[in-house]
Amino acid sequence: MKTVRLLTIACMLLMTFSTVAQEIEVAQENEEVGTKTEKTTSFKDKLFTGGSIGLSFGDYTNLIISPVIGARLNDKVYAGLGLEYQYTKDKRYSPELTYNQFGGRLFGQYSFVPSLFAHVEFAGYSMERYTTSLSKTRDFVPFIYFGGGYRKMISARTFVSAQVLFDVLQHKYSPYSAWEPIFSIGFGVGI
Numbered sequence: 001m002k003t004v005r006l007l008t009i010a011c012m013l014l015m016t017f018s019t020v021a022q023e024i025e026v027a028q029e030n031e032e033v034g035t036k037t038e039k040t041t042s043f044k045d046k047l048f049t050g051g052s053i054g055l056s057f058g059d060y061t062n063l064i065i066s067p068v069i070g071a072r073l074n075d076k077v078y079a080g081l082g083l084e085y086q087y088t089k090d091k092r093y094s095p096e097l098t099y100n101q102f103g104g105r106l107f108g109q110y111s112f113v114p115s116l117f118a119h120v121e122f123a124g125y126s127m128e129r130y131t132t133s134l135s136k137t138r139d140f141v142p143f144i145y146f147g148g149g150y151r152k153m154i155s156a157r158t159f160v161s162a163q164v165l166f167d168v169l170q171h172k173y174s175p176y177s178a179w180e181p182i183f184s185i186g187f188g189v190g191i
Contacts, residue, residue: 044191046071048157051082052186060175061089064184066105069191078109084123088175099128099136115152119163121145129173144169145182157190 047069054064063086070080086101103125109117123143128136149163162185167176176182 043071045157046073047191048072048080048188049191050186050188052161052163052184054182054184056180056182059091061091062175063087066184066186068105068107068186068188070107070188076111078111078117079107081106084125086125097130101125101127103127109149109151111151115150117149117151117161117163119145119147119149119165121165127173127175139173141171141173142169143167143171143174147182159188161186161188 048071049067049069051065051067054062054066056062064084065086066082066084068080068082070078070082072078082105084101084103084105086099088099088101090097090099103123105121105123107119107121109119111117121144123145125141125143126138127141128138131137144167145165146168147163147165149161151159151161153159163183165182165184166179167174167182170176170178
C-alpha cells in the first residue's frame with residue numbers, strides 16, 4: 001500500500017513538473033515575441049533515442065545498461081521511458097554474490113540553465129536476492145531517484161549527458177544506502 005502511494009506521488013510530481021515547465025516556457029516565448037503564437041514542431045522531430053551506462057564500484061559493483069526513448073517537450077523539458085539491465089557483484093560476502101536485475105523506468109528532466117538539469121525518475125526492477133547461501137528469489141523493487149546532471153548539445157538533435165542520482169525511496173531490498181550517489185553517462189540522438 002505504501003508503495004502504491006509513493007508511485008502515485010512520483011507520477012503526479014512528474015506530470016506537474018512537466019506541465020509547469022511547459023507553461024513557463026510558453027510564457028517566456030510570449031514575452032519575447034510579444035504575441036501568443038507558439039513554435040510549431042512535429043512530434044517526430046522532438047523524439048530521441050539513446051540511453052546510458054552506469055557503474056558503481058567497490059565492495060558493491062553495479063553495471064547498468066539502459067536504452068531509452070524520449071521526447072524533448074520544449075527547450076527545457078525532456079521526458080521518456082526505458083528498459084534497464086543490471087549486473088551486480090557483491091564482494092562483502094565470501095563467496096562473492098552475483099545478481100541479474102531487469103526492469104523499466106520513467107523519467108523527467110528540467111534544464112534550469114542551458115547545460116544543467118534536474119532529474120526525477122521512477123523505476124521498478126525484478127531483482128534477485130539470496131534466501132540462503134545457495135538459492136535466490138526474485139522481488140519487485142521500486143525506486144524513486146532524484147538528482148541532476150550536465151547535458152552537452154553536440155548538434156540540434158544530439159547530446160551527451162552525465163548525471164548523479166540518489167535513491168530516495170529506500171525500499172527494504174534497495175541495494176543503495178541513503179545518499180549513496182549513482183553515476184551514469186548517457187547520450188541521445190534525434191529519431
